[in-house]
Amino acid sequence: MKLTQLFAQQFPHTVLFDLDGTLVDSALDLTIATDQMLTALGRPPAGETRVRQWVGNGTPVLVRRALAGDHDFSHAAVDETEFTRALSLFLSIYTDINGQYATVYPGVETLLHALSDQGCRMGVVTNKPGAFTGPLLEQMGLAHWFDVSVSGDTLAVKKPAPEPLLHAMEQLGGSLATTLMVGDSVTDITAARNAGMPVVAVRYGYNFGAPIDSLGAEIVVDSLAELL
Incomplete structure (x- = not known):
């Protein structure tokens, strides 16, 4: 299904993209930082x-899940003093690793180029801390495509709350009728639903290890180039 079919055979005015798992495969960077953090704490790597x-x-x-060794962690199971130390360790380690082993997914730049040619304005909406968002986009050679980036600490709330999407949309001069969200997880789909905008999902991302096809995205693709 082509992207234009969602917008009366037109391209959207505004497109918002998740970062990790959608534009960039950063899992190896995140794994190295997580495992080095755990090792420094005397724990086995994940x-x-x-x-x-x-x-x-x-x-x-992410740090709490690593300490608990489980996606569905209990806050009571994670010691707050250890969490504070672990988070500081992770941030320090990841600062040096961010983007070192990451790669841009195939099809990403094909779509970005086509959207840019159509005059579409684009932004990144991620739960990644702002200190890492800009440097990763720069290192991947993607920063020039985006007029706005909203990170996990830009506002008081993160996705799946709608505010990060709506904030980015407003900064780009978009409207709900002409704005699309593109992501790789239930977090992105839920955020788009909460914001009242359509969403495209990619199968190659993370989505907490679960399939994404049945979660309600208007379009699900194996490559963003398929949208063209």
Whole structure:
């Protein structure tokens, strides 16, 4: 299904993209930082398979999942003093690793180029901390496509709350009738639903290890180039 079919055979005015798992595969960077953090705390490493299932709700939640060793962690199961130390360790380690092993997914730049040619304005809406969002986009050679980036600490709330999407849309001069969200997880789909805008989902992302096809996105693709 082509993207224009969602907008009366026109391209959207505004498109918002998730970052990790949608534009960029950063799982190896995140795994290295997580495992080095755990090792420094005297714990066994988690490994990439599990870290891929923990990404998507922001760095503090990733760190708590790593300490609990489980996606569905209980706050009571994570010591707050250890969490504070672990978060500081992770942030320090990831600062040096961010973007080192990450790659842009195939099809991403094909779509970005086409949208730009159509005069579409684009933004990134991620739960990643702002200190890492800009540097990762720059290192991946993607920053020039985007007029706005909203990170996990830009506002008081993160996705799946609608505010980050609505804030980005407003900054880009968009409207709900002409704005699209593109993401890889239930977090992105729920955020789009909460904001009242259509959403495209990619199958290759993280989505906490679960399939994404049945979660209600208007279009689900294996490559963003399919939207053209």
